[in-house]
Amino acid sequence: MKFGVVVFPGSNCDADCFHAVKNVQGQDCEYIWHQQSKITGFDALVLPGGFSYGDYLRTGAIARFSPVMPAVIDFARQGGLVIGICNGFQILLEAGLLPGAMLRNKSLMFICKPVNLKVLNNRTPFTNQFNKDAVIEVPIAHGEGNYYCDPATLEELQKNGSIVFSYCGPAGEIGDDYNPNGSLSHIAGITNKEGNVLGMMPHPERCSETVLGGTDGFGVFASMIQWLKEARA
Amino acid sequence: MKELSYREMGISDSEYQLVLDIMKREPNYLELGMFAVMWSEHCGYKNSRPLLKNFPTEGPQVILGPGENAGVVDIGDNQGLVFKIESHNHPSAIEPYQGAATGVGGIVRDIFTMGARPIASLNSLRFGELTDVRVRELFSGVVAGIAGYGNCLGIPTVGGEVYFHPCYRGNPLVNAMCVGLVNRDEIALAVAGDVGSPIMIVGAKTGRDGIHGATFASEELSDSSAEKRPSVQVGDPFMEKLLIEACLELIAEDLVAGMQDLGAAGLTSSIAECASKDGRGVQVDVALVPRRELGMTPYEVMLSESQERMLIIPRSGCENRISEIFDKWNLDATVIGQVTGDGLFRVLEGEAVAGEVPVAALTESCPVYRRKGEEPPYYQELKSMDLTNICPADPAEAILKLLASPTIASKRWVYTQYDHQVMTNTAVVPGKGDAAVLRIKDTGKGVALTTDCNSRFVYLDPRIGGMLAVCEAARNLACVGAKPLALTNCLNFGNPEKPQIYWQMENSILGMAEAARALDTPVVSGNVSLYNETAAGAIYPTPVVGMVGLLENLDERCTMDFKTEGDIILLLGSLSPELGGSEYLYLCHGIEGGAVPQPDLKQEKQLIDVLQWLIKQGLIVSAHDISDGGLAVCLAESAIQGKVGFQVDLPVQDNQINGQLFSEAPGRAVVSVKPANLAKAQELAAKSGIAATVIGKVAGQDLIYHDKGKPVATLSLAEASKVWEETIACYMK
Numbered sequence: 001m002k003f004g005v006v007v008f009p010g011s012n013c014d015a016d017c018f019h020a021v022k023n024v025q026g027q028d029c030e031y032i033w034h035q036q037s038k039i040t041g042f043d044a045l046v047l048p049g050g051f052s053y054g055d056y057l058r059t060g061a062i063a064r065f066s067p068v069m070p071a072v073i074d075f076a077r078q079g080g081l082v083i084g085i086c087n088g089f090q091i092l093l094e095a096g097l098l099p100g101a102m103l104r105n106k107s108l109m110f111i112c113k114p115v116n117l118k119v120l121n122n123r124t125p126f127t128n129q130f131n132k133d134a135v136i137e138v139p140i141a142h143g144e145g146n147y148y149c150d151p152a153t154l155e156e157l158q159k160n161g162s163i164v165f166s167y168c169g170p171a172g173e174i175g176d177d178y179n180p181n182g183s184l185s186h187i188a189g190i191t192n193k194e195g196n197v198l199g200m201m202p203h204p205e206r207c208s209e210t211v212l213g214g215t216d217g218f219g220v221f222a223s224m225i226q227w228l229k230e231a232r233a
Numbered sequence: 234m235k236e237l238s239y240r241e242m243g244i245s246d247s248e249y250q251l252v253l254d255i256m257k258r259e260p261n262y263l264e265l266g267m268f269a270v271m272w273s274e275h276c277g278y279k280n281s282r283p284l285l286k287n288f289p290t291e292g293p294q295v296i297l298g299p300g301e302n303a304g305v306v307d308i309g310d311n312q313g314l315v316f317k318i319e320s321h322n323h324p325s326a327i328e329p330y331q332g333a334a335t336g337v338g339g340i341v342r343d344i345f346t347m348g349a350r351p352i353a354s355l356n357s358l359r360f361g362e363l364t365d366v367r368v369r370e371l372f373s374g375v376v377a378g379i380a381g382y383g384n385c386l387g388i389p390t391v392g393g394e395v396y397f398h399p400c401y402r403g404n405p406l407v408n409a410m411c412v413g414l415v416n417r418d419e420i421a422l423a424v425a426g427d428v429g430s431p432i433m434i435v436g437a438k439t440g441r442d443g444i445h446g447a448t449f450a451s452e453e454l455s456d457s458s459a460e461k462r463p464s465v466q467v468g469d470p471f472m473e474k475l476l477i478e479a480c481l482e483l484i485a486e487d488l489v490a491g492m493q494d495l496g497a498a499g500l501t502s503s504i505a506e507c508a509s510k511d512g513r514g515v516q517v518d519v520a521l522v523p524r525r526e527l528g529m530t531p532y533e534v535m536l537s538e539s540q541e542r543m544l545i546i547p548r549s550g551c552e553n554r555i556s557e558i559f560d561k562w563n564l565d566a567t568v569i570g571q572v573t574g575d576g577l578f579r580v581l582e583g584e585a586v587a588g589e590v591p592v593a594a595l596t597e598s599c600p601v602y603r604r605k606g607e608e609p610p611y612y613q614e615l616k617s618m619d620l621t622n623i624c625p626a627d628p629a630e631a632i633l634k635l636l637a638s639p640t641i642a643s644k645r646w647v648y649t650q651y652d653h654q655v656m657t658n659t660a661v662v663p664g665k666g667d668a669a670v671l672r673i674k675d676t677g678k679g680v681a682l683t684t685d686c687n688s689r690f691v692y693l694d695p696r697i698g699g700m701l702a703v704c705e706a707a708r709n710l711a712c713v714g715a716k717p718l719a720l721t722n723c724l725n726f727g728n729p730e731k732p733q734i735y736w737q738m739e740n741s742i743l744g745m746a747e748a749a750r751a752l753d754t755p756v757v758s759g760n761v762s763l764y765n766e767t768a769a770g771a772i773y774p775t776p777v778v779g780m781v782g783l784l785e786n787l788d789e790r791c792t793m794d795f796k797t798e799g800d801i802i803l804l805l806g807s808l809s810p811e812l813g814g815s816e817y818l819y820l821c822h823g824i825e826g827g828a829v830p831q832p833d834l835k836q837e838k839q840l841i842d843v844l845q846w847l848i849k850q851g852l853i854v855s856a857h858d859i860s861d862g863g864l865a866v867c868l869a870e871s872a873i874q875g876k877v878g879f880q881v882d883l884p885v886q887d888n889q890i891n892g893q894l895f896s897e898a899p900g901r902a903v904v905s906v907k908p909a910n911l912a913k914a915q916e917l918a919a920k921s922g923i924a925a926t927v928i929g930k931v932a933g934q935d936l937i938y939h940d941k942g943k944p945v946a947t948l949s950l951a952e953a954s955k956v957w958e959e960t961i962a963c964y965m966k
Binding site: 010111 | 385475652659660
């Protein structure tokens with residue numbers, strides 16, 4: 001499978017995602033510079049974390065005007081797999097590929113720490129290697145991960161099984177004590193209605209190898225590869 | 234801008250006379266400004282240079298010692314580790330967020346200027362007491378500033394230390410360290426290259442910010458310091474991120490002859506430093522420097538400390554490719570002058586000569602002061618303080634008090650604000666080990682990093698305290714399994730013109746040098762921050778050590794947490810009753826005194842070696858050195874991190890239980906071993922002349938301390954954890 005990691009000025013998890021796909025999963029991987037207006041030959045795209053354009057206006061707000069974005073949107077509309085992690089998630093929201101918006105963390109501070117996630121839907125291209133309701137540990141690192149949407153959108157997300165990951169306790173308990181950023185309905189990751197675009201604040205590429213203290217993120221990329229294999233077969 | 238007199242610029246009468254002798258005429262305002270910044274302590278090291286000569290700077294592991302933007306050590310595989318620590322104390326005292334942020338920006342530029350990819354940041358911070366609202370503002374501002382800048386760059390902040398003491402109330406210390414990875418054949422130097430080479434400036438546009446920042450950093454803080462807020466620069470980490478990527482592309486394609494960042498004293502300093510190395514001259518036209526403000530004078534352009542700017546001297550024929558790369562990253566690169574052969578630093582404004590000074594006058598002619606120190610009266614008085622009559626505190630209460638001391642308590646509130654995992658190399662995260670450990674991708678090896686200094690020890694006995702700072706850093710690296718390689722230091726002191734301060738500085742440098750020699754950790758880079766004083770007095774002398782070590786096999790690493798019930802707890806090194814300078818005396822008795830425990834450098838080296846061997850052979854499962862809070866706190870921290878309790882029984886003599894529990898004597902560590910490996914571990918230690926005494930085992934959910942079978946203190950793990958984990962967050966709510 002061939003993955004593309006989109007690089008915006010200010011992306012800083014681009015090399016990490018590249019490493020997780022290429023060296024850990026053993027897949028083909030290439031960087032896609034934000035000035036490129038055509039994307040061809042890719043099976044999946046990764047929008048990595050970082051501070052695109054410094055995030056000075058609002059996270060992801062400038063990146064969505066990058067020349068590469070119409071091509072990313074096209075790719076997604078045609079059913080291509082797109083995963084946006086952290087800043088990548090914020091860009092997907094700004095670009096309208098996913099519904100809702102990000103607010104600053106409730107604490108108003110940047111938070112970097114491991115959190116527990118519950119896999120609410122394991123029938124997606126990004127979670128098929130997990131059991132339903134599995135609890136996994138994945139680190140977060142963001143200042144604006146407080147997801148928000150209007151009640152109608154939330155209902156829609158819930159109805160369609162689009163809330164893929166929610167923050168939880170070590171035994172899968174859901175509650176404010178386990179919500180690191182004040183996110184609505186404890187949302188950590190959502191897909192679009194079609195299920196081929198995922199945005200998540202936690203960083204699976206940071207926990208794909210034992211040397212980094214955990215491997216629960218490995219399954220996210222492995223799920224994508226598995227789904228692509230089946231789609232091809 | 235109001236014109237300053239030479240005295241207001243920080244030039245003394247005798248220095249002004251020296252300027253007249255060199256110039257053989259009155260310098261104009263621009264020239265005077267250039268002398269003032271280049272001859273400031275910050276740039277010229279005029280008070281510290283003779284002392285710095287005492288440091289050992291060589292060794293087979295040293296690729297590049299002091300003199301460049303940062304030092305470089307060999308880590309094998311044709312790779313070098315580039316590192317340096319630097320202060321941003323005065324700016325942070327006035328404007329904590331931007332002061333700390335631009336401190337990070339400055340040290341990161343020093344690293345990638347060398348052609349290295351920055352891979353980690355650390356810091357060493359000192360504040361007053363958290364009960365003080367102004368201190369809390371400074372603390373939260375500084376931490377947020379470090380986070381805001383470093384997180385945006387995508388460089389993990391993986392370690393550091395934070396101390397709280399009243400002596401830092403008005404003059405916090407903010408020392409930032411950066412570590413980079415470089416291929417040996419790609420090390421870039423700040424040199425001028427060939428005569429006729431163009432000089433390019435790239436990055437941010439030049440404004441009026443930070444003019445005379447270097448001078449400001451070289452005087453005491455006073456009530457009027459807040460008026461110098463315009464001397465503090467504003468950081469733009471996004472611009473810096475672009476500069477990192479673009480400059481590393483230039484290096485990878487071998488396009489530059491010389492590269493230098495613009496830091497303290499701006500264009501003046503970076504150009505002079507490049508030119509002086511090759512005995513070259515330079516001619517620059519300030520009219521060509523891109524500005525963000527109108528009507529700037531040549532003086533303002535040459536002295537501006539606007540952040541995120543780099544000076545590039547291209548290899549001949551590479552100018553176009555360089556422009557292409559900067560275009561790709563949307564950066565403005567402008568030719569502002571060229572290298573000449575006449576040894577003069579000529580500043581033009583269009584056609585007109587705005588100033589002309591010999592390069593060597595700014596660098597080599599900087600005056601050097603060999604001052605005379607004077608032993609302060611407090612030294613003998615505190616050293617000979619009789620501690621035998623102190624009524625011992627209840628051990629359980631004392632342990633809780635120590636765990637609740639912000640200096641000892643968990644720094645989680647701090648490091649969760651730092652992105653410490655980006656780059657996916659952090660193998661031992663903050664709080665888990667005595668040092669941070671990073672993997673070096675594609676090699677199987679790792680590096681360990683730490684910053685250390687117990688300034689109370691240095692205050693009480695500068696020479697011993699200086700030695701202890703080096704010893705602790707090396708011990709911390711050994712506790713994660715690394716071989717200590719070399720160090721960088723940030724020498725924070727008061728006003729060196731005062732003989733008693735100079736005495737502190739001189740002796741602590743001698744102590745550090747002695748320990749660095751004994752432990753084979755040469756000094757490859759460093760920074761001096763003097764005049765850390767307010768009306769309330771000088772800070773404690775705080776020579777911070779930043780040290781790097783190598784793990785040949787990353788799998789052979791160790792953390793501090795106890796692992797499994799039934800594991801045996803061993804004390805490496807001996808029990809000691811010496812309480813001099815301890816946190817226990819300070820917290821429980823209000824005493825900062827007594828004789829500071831003297832390290833045995835030979836034993837310290839042996840301990841450091843033994844720890845590495847034990848870890849390499851997989852004989853121990855946890856290791857934690859004994860430092861702040863003594864053995865009692867060391868054990869508690871391993872238990873809290875491991876979420877499992879212990880029972881220890883100390884072979885205490887002569888009713889000295891509090892001494893044994895709370896002594897911060899060096900040369901000691903607590904390790905845990907599987908019962909099956911006990912004999913082997915003890916044998917290995919014995920062979921190296923290190924005592925390895927069984928003091929207990931990992932067990933249960935309580936922290937139980939006994940003295941020859943008699944209970945001394947019992948705490949529940951839950952209670953100890955809560956106190957240790959929540960103290961700082963509680964203050965900061």
